[in-house]
Amino acid sequence: MLLGLKNASLRIADTVLLDAVDFSLEAGERVCLVGRNGAGKSTLLRVIAGDQALDAGERICAQGIRLARLQQDVPADTDGSVYDVVADGLGEIGRLSARYHQLAHAAQPDLDRLAAVQAEIEAHDAWNVEARVEAIVTRLELPADAAFAELSGGQKRRVLLGRALVSEPDVLLLDEPTNHLDIPSIDALETLLHEFAGSLIFVSHDRAFVRRLATRVCDLDRGRLSNWTGGWDAYLRGKAEALHAEAIEQALFDKKLAQEEAWIRKGVEARRTRSAGRVKALLQMREHLQQRRKREGDVKLVVQEAERSGRLVARLDAVTHGFGGEPLIRRLSTTILRGDKIGIIGPNGAGKTTLLALLLGKLQPDAGSVRLGSKLEVAYFDQLRDALRDEEMTAIDAVGGGREYVEIDGSRRHVISYLQDFLFTPDRARVPVRVLSGGERARLMLAQLFSKPSNLLVLDEPTNDLDMETLDLLEEQLIDYKGTVLLVSHDREFLDNVVTRSLVFEGNGVVGDYVGGYADWLRQRPPTALERSAAAVASASRAPSIQQPKARLDSRERRELDALPQRIEALETEQSMLAAQMNEPGFYRRAREQIDRVEQRLREIDEQLTVAYARWEALETLR
Template identity: 55%
Template sequence: MAHARDPLRMITLQGVDYGVGGPLLLEAVDLTVEAGERIALIGRNGAGKSTLLKLLAGELKPDDGEVRVAGGVRRARLEQEVPAGAQGAVFDVVAQGLGELGAWLAEFHRLSHAAAVDTAALARVQAKIEAVQGWRADQRVAETLARLALDGDADFAGLSGGLKRRVLLARALVSAPDVLLLDEPTNHLDIAAIDWLEGFLKGWPGALVFVTHDRRFLRALATRIVEIDRGQVSSWPGDWANYERRREERLNAQAQEAARFDKLLAQEEAWIRQGIKARRTRDEGRVRRLEAMRRERGQRREQAGNVRMEAAQGQASGKKVIEAREVSFAYPDGRRIVCDFSTTILRGDRIGLIGANGSGKTTLLKLLLGELAPTAGEVKLGSNLQVAYFDQYRATLREDWNAIENVAEGRESVTINGRQKHVIGYLQEFLFTAERARAPITRLSGGERNRLLLARLFAQPSNLLVMDEPTNDLDVETLELLEELLADYPGTLLLVSHDRDFLDHVVTSTLALEGDGRVGEYVGGYSDWLRQRPAPAVAPPTSGREREPAHDSRTDAVPAAAAATPARRKLGYKDARELEQLPARIEALEAQVAALTQAMHDPAFYQRDGAAIAAHGVELTRRQAELDAAYARWAALEG
């Protein structure tokens, strides 16, 4: 139900409950989304983040409470996964964001581009569009496609995973929403595309609510953190660092209060169990208080435990794990993926593979593992290799099996480093209840599927772990535990990831696919590569005309080669003057952004009225956009 529009409050949830059986997933939720905010929703896998997004989008109705939307406010949501039913030309998929008008525009687009034009059908659909003055919306579709570098005539089904996500983002944007709701927007995007998306969303004028597992992306964007924990929603103004500090303080206070309560309850239980004489004279009021305490303790929802990961270790491999000598690989159409690449991978190395979508990371993995023959050169594998493979597309999970069957394959137990564990107990270490472990995996969330893949992977004895995008959909706590496990893994690791923090925390060296067959080898993780790489090392987001190579369905389209640094052009007087003044302008803008950000860290800031807080946020967004533009202009003039 729409209400009179408040210029600040876009969506308000008041006393909202939502459940799917068992304890309420969301309980008594009070939340307001205001203009100009960038809210990050966080919480454990299965806590209800996607559900809350759907409630905000109006796609779900609460069991109790109220969702109020200000009059005229438009909402759009980007789903976590690419929907199975999305098909047709890119223009058609994007136009779906306009509802029935979008369907007419898609039909007009299709008819007008046909080899033989059906003039009667074209006239009918044109009349429908003109009746609702819909040509402005057609222009908006075209502008959105251009803004996101997408080819409207491309076949959606033939695009890479990253490009499909860009198309779905365009579908969400084309309705010009006031509130943009994004569920794991960085899934299947490469590092260059994630950087682009960060910049795009920083300049987004509307309200933004997003869920992400990418900690660097979260830190770059969030102006407020909203946490879901055991059904309760709490709001933490400010950035991620402020949230982490204050959350730790709150958890400590909660733990102390719970310990005090449990101690008092134990004392009262001891009193009630005293002898006959004590029972004859006991205080009935005290008995009633004890009964109330028992009920309160019974209703307490404990914090979800942490995943307990342990990888089954195989026998030690030989010291030399993989040796590649002058390896080249090209597809029959002449596209070069690897050219004259040589490397030696030793036992204990943790290698990260990075590059744009389509640069050939999966192809390089297959070459190194001997699954794909090079067109030139040779790859030698070491002795005693036991390979365990994590597939980003979850193809190793059987859809007709439940979690137990996928891990144990008919057995009742698994053996981890010489110790037998019942499969249900083992899955509980990965936060699966007995009920979820027996449920069809079609009912599992994206995060649960990833945890199941990890459970299956680590049950296999291995000395060479190959992990292709293992971080998608995992919550922050599980990500940090996975980092610790991989850092202590005694075998060798090959890791493909677009999670910049994860790469920094795990790998010891990096292989970067830099275009035109070049593979650069660098010491350290992502940040080390940034400092050492030739510029530019990764192409910007690519156009929608690119496709998955027919020869490897799990390799995305190939980026442009890194351009050679052009000779610096001579600047005219006006541009030279602007370049001279830019450093001072950038310094002033940085100071303004820092001051505005620092003000938000002051607890007194949030005692101001809502209008002042929102105006402050809008000003910070504007200054940050000016700073980004100044840096871009400086780079252009310097070039």
């Protein structure tokens, strides 16, 4: 065991965050911490890192292990160049390397100071430090000499990740590492963490990210920590079963308690038959009921729909737009109709928010034309949360705007009652916005958004800071929404579950129009230059003859089709066996090479199954 917690308890104010929690981490594990907003996941990371003291219990840590942590928020006191910040992860030796880098890359180097720093580096035998920093900077595609303060939020997160990685830690702790990253950056982060040789503990609400990385999921719920090995899907099954069992157990307990309460209240004639032991048991049941910590309720989302818009929502004809002479969008033509759910996908800075402004008529194109439909009632979720820019106002102010009541789906409701649907207690609804957590601000934005009827929902990065239960509910509401949805998101699973079409920024101002979500785009997109090159090499090596498409199966293809079900079954059986191996308690105590082989084989099986199913479908259409 690398590190762990034994009987750990922690209370902050009146909230019990950890209630006699046990936890252990083995070498090579990738553990995801999940739980509701405010459950204490970030606090648990601080406890594991040794930065937060416990009320009771103990933190256990193997001697000499190195830990590094990427926290959720960018520290306000972080300054210097990108190279300086990354090198700072190595402590004083790293800062020495940063000084050498600054002097060596100055326009007019101070040779005396450079020589002094060089001598100090040689005295510490630390020349390999510079190579390690430069390797991380290159791997993460960071601008080494750029000022950290001038970077975007996503770039700053990548720099801080580099600072954590440069120390080559045995255990890496990450708190919401995908926040503010675009999809290419998330893909690159997933690959990097897959190759990371140490152990990983991370908090994330990005389901696709968790599904790809986690070998174990730990759920923090009402102070208790539960474990599920086998990854995200095993957790979903196990959690549903656990909640069902808990509901049955509590119903039986409540029934028994009601019976005992009825018994104790029987008349005077029954008192002689009362057992002292039974009375004592009843008192214990009452105490247990008082101590029962009820699970926090679900957010209640109701999307109010306005009168239907016209059939046409927006039409773009050969639209071109850019800034500084550089087009972000070139000759885009598309039509959006009532009921469409459009995903807008692209890297940070590609022009997604600009496209939204064009589609809503807030921005006029440099060339081409935009025609908007009639009777549009727009509700806008802004990723910058400008609606909450007055941080002294309360949640009541944000939703009510000075009114005590709001009209929700035809009913008049008090603002505080409505905010309780979004898990704001009356006290919490009265505090200034500046003290709300990221998750609370996201829920407040949703409360504000859905307090007014709409037939066009515009959601610019709505999933940041939302817990998974709220994400699931938001998905359901958007799927059932009869109006039109424009959705900008880097959450791949959210896009796949909600949108019916995707507008994708593919580089050089080209915006592709595809049916379906993110996964559908991956299947339909034009091959990249690298993929075309690989395909050409593979094609040349096979040297196939040119044939016309066939309408029927030949005998070889019939044999292939007959054999495919057996092949798929064999692959799925092997997949189950390997998953069972990973679930064994001692799996992550094996040699790193053995763990890598199992994980690599599982990835190969996934790819082979995808190909086999696609081939089966293709051959079936020719049968």
